[in-house]
Amino acid sequence: MGLVVSLALLVGCSQGVTATPRQQAPAAQAGPAVVQTADGAVRGVVAPGYRVFNGVPYAAAPAGPHRFQPPQPAAPWPGVRDATKPGLRCVQDTSFDPDYGRPTGEDCLNLNIWTPDGAGRSSRKPVMVWIHGGGFLNGSADIYDARWLATQGDIVVVTVNYRLGTLGFLAHPALSPDGDVGNYGLADQQAALRWVRDNIAEFGGDPTKVTIAGESAGAMSVCDHLVAPESAGLFRAAILQSGPCQAQADRATAERVSAEYATSVGCSDPAAIAECLRSRPVKELQSAPLYVGFGPDKLTGPVTGTDRLPVDPMTDIALGAMPRIPVLIGSNGDEFAMFAALQYLKDRGLPPYPKLLADTFGPDAPAVAQHYPLDVFGGNEGLAYSAAVTDSVFACPTDRIASGLARTNPVYAYEFNDRTAPAPDPLRVVPFPVGASHSLELRYLFDVGGAPPLNPAQRELSDQMVAYWSQFVKDGNPAVSGLPEWPQLGTDGAAKRMSLQTAQLTLTEDFGARHNCPFWATLKGAR
Numbered sequence: 001m002g003l004v005v006s007l008a009l010l011v012g013c014s015q016g017v018t019a020t021p022r023q024q025a026p027a028a029q030a031g032p033a034v035v036q037t038a039d040g041a042v043r044g045v046v047a048p049g050y051r052v053f054n055g056v057p058y059a060a061a062p063a064g065p066h067r068f069q070p071p072q073p074a075a076p077w078p079g080v081r082d083a084t085k086p087g088l089r090c091v092q093d094t095s096f097d098p099d100y101g102r103p104t105g106e107d108c109l110n111l112n113i114w115t116p117d118g119a120g121r122s123s124r125k126p127v128m129v130w131i132h133g134g135g136f137l138n139g140s141a142d143i144y145d146a147r148w149l150a151t152q153g154d155i156v157v158v159t160v161n162y163r164l165g166t167l168g169f170l171a172h173p174a175l176s177p178d179g180d181v182g183n184y185g186l187a188d189q190q191a192a193l194r195w196v197r198d199n200i201a202e203f204g205g206d207p208t209k210v211t212i213a214g215e216s217a218g219a220m221s222v223c224d225h226l227v228a229p230e231s232a233g234l235f236r237a238a239i240l241q242s243g244p245c246q247a248q249a250d251r252a253t254a255e256r257v258s259a260e261y262a263t264s265v266g267c268s269d270p271a272a273i274a275e276c277l278r279s280r281p282v283k284e285l286q287s288a289p290l291y292v293g294f295g296p297d298k299l300t301g302p303v304t305g306t307d308r309l310p311v312d313p314m315t316d317i318a319l320g321a322m323p324r325i326p327v328l329i330g331s332n333g334d335e336f337a338m339f340a341a342l343q344y345l346k347d348r349g350l351p352p353y354p355k356l357l358a359d360t361f362g363p364d365a366p367a368v369a370q371h372y373p374l375d376v377f378g379g380n381e382g383l384a385y386s387a388a389v390t391d392s393v394f395a396c397p398t399d400r401i402a403s404g405l406a407r408t409n410p411v412y413a414y415e416f417n418d419r420t421a422p423a424p425d426p427l428r429v430v431p432f433p434v435g436a437s438h439s440l441e442l443r444y445l446f447d448v449g450g451a452p453p454l455n456p457a458q459r460e461l462s463d464q465m466v467a468y469w470s471q472f473v474k475d476g477n478p479a480v481s482g483l484p485e486w487p488q489l490g491t492d493g494a495a496k497r498m499s500l501q502t503a504q505l506t507l508t509e510d511f512g513a514r515h516n517c518p519f520w521a522t523l524k525g526a527r
Helices: 007-011 147-151 165-169 184-203 217-225 251-264 273-279 313-319 337-347 353-371 381-406 440-444 456-475 517-522
Strands: 034-036 041-043 045-047 050-057 080-082 110-116 125-131 156-160 205-215 237-241 292-294 297-299 327-332 411-416 497-500 506-508
Touching: 034 184, 050 147, 110 147, 110 184, 125 184, 125 217, 125 456, 147 156, 147 456, 156 184, 165 184, 184 205, 184 217, 205 217, 205 456, 217 237, 237 456, 251 273, 313 381, 327 381, 327 497, 337 381, 353 381, 381 411, 381 517, 411 440, 440 456, 456 497
Parallel strands: 041 080, 125 156, 125 205, 205 237, 237 327, 327 411, 411 497
Antiparallel strands: 034 041, 045 050, 050 110, 110 156, 497 506
């Protein structure tokens, strides 16, 4: 399967119209559970070692005339707003999501703030803004319980919702008179970053020390913010987990597919397409146009060649034109095994190995079959197919990104290699191990359910990862007293990466060779 699977399935469970000036809401009663924002006071939850404020609006509901528009400021509210429960998730297809009972809606532009004890206006903490994954089609901010990062790491964590699928990335030219089509979800993320800049000090966060971070589509979003003009200056460091930057739609492709999509939902009158799309019942817009991707499945997402995202991030990496900021970047040792397992479960088996390769790699399939012969993997199609796609789609693009950035930036690279990482129940019944698969490192940083708990060795690895990530957020360098030194990634052939695994953390120098990156670089369609 493609990157369209939500994390919820795995864990079980700006440029726009100038707004009128906002009036400052009356000050609220002081107390650790109540914080004053620019729009009004919010009351969160005070727990041992931390506070959490849920569902805080950072923009107005993008509904009605604001659908398919950049986000607008949230309206101030009187009194104290309840921030003890999550806000709405953004509209998404919940038919295959075991967490479907949780409500979705267009009034979903909200975020959650986790603060450690001691965070206050006189003792501000560095901030990590987390952008969730889900293939730009599903997922939500409240899946990520960030109390470990807050309490053990002593940082403020903000998790963000943003528009998804059709509502977030439809790029029909009729929707934007100035031609800056699509990217509404990316604009939401930028609005959230501006909200953090303007409000996080009230929660004890330091607005001058913001790191943006994300996994999968969240990491792809981080890639985009590295080159998006309106994101400049809103963060000082970046973390990219399992999200190579190649999944970008060019404007011509996005507009063509979006036009086909509009016709498919009954909006074909050239004079009324925008009005038609904005008036369609939201249930009719839960699916999404397909722009780009890999293999038989594809994903929607940000559109390049637009004002908000003028260039493909991979192009800027090649040119060395990224901002000179610290970057922590990595992937998992068995990324694609989870997707292969989900395909196995969905279809009650996998197609023959030659068909799997042909469907995914097209004319390159014979070369891939020679480089990944089935007998090397004990005749197991799932293992062989997973290894090939892991290397081609995740490992080698991540290696190329990291190496390109390391020419000009401080880069700290890792590979998550706990091949006994807890996986959700369905993934543990397929006839091949999923190992250190896509998204499984997240439960070492966040308290996400839906799988067996971490064992003592994994709990130790979790503590180490929380320490490394938090220290990077604090000063752009994951140097933790008592833990192995994590050196910057060099540009020579002996580049060292941190291998995150139980028993003993190690530094490796053979990442590219182990994942056959020289081979993948020779292919005509190399990513």
